[in-house]
Amino acid sequence: MVFVRSEELLSGMCLARDIHFYDPSAAASVVMKTGQKLTDMQISQLCEAKLDGAYIDTVRSEVRIISSINQQIRDEAISNIHSLADNFIDSSKGVQKSDIDSIGSTTQELINNLSSHKDILVIIADLKMYDDYTYHHCLSVAIMSIAIGMEIGLTNEMLNELGLAGLLHDLGKVAIPIEIINKPGRLTPEEFEVIKQHPALAEKHLKERGLVNDNVCRAIVGHHEKLDGTGYPYHLKDNEIHPYAKILAVADVYDALTSNRPYRTPSPPNEAIEYIMGGIDTHFDERVVKAFLRKVAPFPTGSRVKLSNGETAYVIKNYPDQPLRPLIAVVGADKVYDLSFDMSCMSIVITQLIDEDQTNRTLINM
Numbered sequence: 001m002v003f004v005r006s007e008e009l010l011s012g013m014c015l016a017r018d019i020h021f022y023d024p025s026a027a028a029s030v031v032m033k034t035g036q037k038l039t040d041m042q043i044s045q046l047c048e049a050k051l052d053g054a055y056i057d058t059v060r061s062e063v064r065i066i067s068s069i070n071q072q073i074r075d076e077a078i079s080n081i082h083s084l085a086d087n088f089i090d091s092s093k094g095v096q097k098s099d100i101d102s103i104g105s106t107t108q109e110l111i112n113n114l115s116s117h118k119d120i121l122v123i124i125a126d127l128k129m130y131d132d133y134t135y136h137h138c139l140s141v142a143i144m145s146i147a148i149g150m151e152i153g154l155t156n157e158m159l160n161e162l163g164l165a166g167l168l169h170d171l172g173k174v175a176i177p178i179e180i181i182n183k184p185g186r187l188t189p190e191e192f193e194v195i196k197q198h199p200a201l202a203e204k205h206l207k208e209r210g211l212v213n214d215n216v217c218r219a220i221v222g223h224h225e226k227l228d229g230t231g232y233p234y235h236l237k238d239n240e241i242h243p244y245a246k247i248l249a250v251a252d253v254y255d256a257l258t259s260n261r262p263y264r265t266p267s268p269p270n271e272a273i274e275y276i277m278g279g280i281d282t283h284f285d286e287r288v289v290k291a292f293l294r295k296v297a298p299f300p301t302g303s304r305v306k307l308s309n310g311e312t313a314y315v316i317k318n319y320p321d322q323p324l325r326p327l328i329a330v331v332g333a334d335k336v337y338d339l340s341f342d343m344s345c346m347s348i349v350i351t352q353l354i355d356e357d358q359t360n361r362t363l364i365n366m
């Protein structure tokens with residue numbers, strides 16, 4: 001399933017999710033059902049209703065659809081991180097130059113993939129697999145960081161360094177006992193001290209072997225540092241933290257909070273965003289957070305949400321700078337709320353994302 005923008009929809013594409021929207025010209029609510037193949041007339045209707053797009057079933061569609069991050073690149077990235085991590089914990093071997101080269105080419109593929117489909121939303125899959133969490137988390141952090149880096153205007157060389165650092169940032173965790181990493185309860189202070197070693201463990205290993213440059217090393221070791229100096233491992237402050245590390249920090253926290261972990265249920269995307277916004281200038285760099293907010297869509301178009309006034313609504317359109325206040329249509333009523341621009345809706349907030357199929361949690365808007 002991929003998300004396709006309205007202007008990119010073609011007749012013959014098969015809907016992977018129901019679409020509910022309000023058609024202003026007919027003054028009526030319209031439902032298009034999952035499994036339906038779109039016609040030109042329906043596509044015009046969706047465009048006129050200003051829907052961002054629709055979730056399309058790639059298998060049942062009559063046209064070929066290219067996903068932004070294809071499965072092959074995802075699988076390749078995960079497998080490359082796996083073998084590099086295996087060598088990292090094998091004291092007789094260690095990480096090899098060939099491991100870094102493979103991860104480096106994966107990074108370039110991710111960048112190519114993201115930059116060649118700027119008009120399509122990148123779907124970040126939900127991370128539910130505890131065993132593989134670290135690897136999938138590294139991939140998501142790399143994708144999100146590259147997206148932020150592109151928004152900030154980093155060069156291709158910088159994006160390569162940043163993406164590589166994203167893929168490697170939690171490498172040190174594989175050297176920490178899995179019982180501590182996946183502990184279902186609260187960590188003891190001693191256990192937390194062990195966890196806090198992971199950025200420096202990766203830094204030491206990669207530095208000793210001269211496998212990555214200084215920028216990548218500083219990004220990896222700095223991804224848990226905070227602007228006010230309360231982070232770890234070196235309690236670095238604002239200017240001492242590498243700019244890449246500031247990007248990784250936002251992507252890392254967002255992905256960690258919204259993922260399912262043995263010790264807690266995932267936070268809804270809006271809460272994770274509120275947490276990050278609350279940490280501007282103390283934990284997180286404002287410029288990075290602003291770029292992140294322009295890229296992330298916590299309530300993807302088509303998703304169902306619960307409102308503070310008790311109503312349920314469908315998201316019709318996201319605004320780039322207001323990810324928590326999209327345009328929505330109330331279910332079962334011919335009402336549209338523009339949470340960003342309609343003053344009469346200012347008191348209404350989205351309280352919950354009603355995740356119907358649990359397959360996608362977050363979209364990065366490219």
Ligand SMILES: [Fe+2]
Binds near residue numbers: 252
């Ligand atoms: Fe980490």
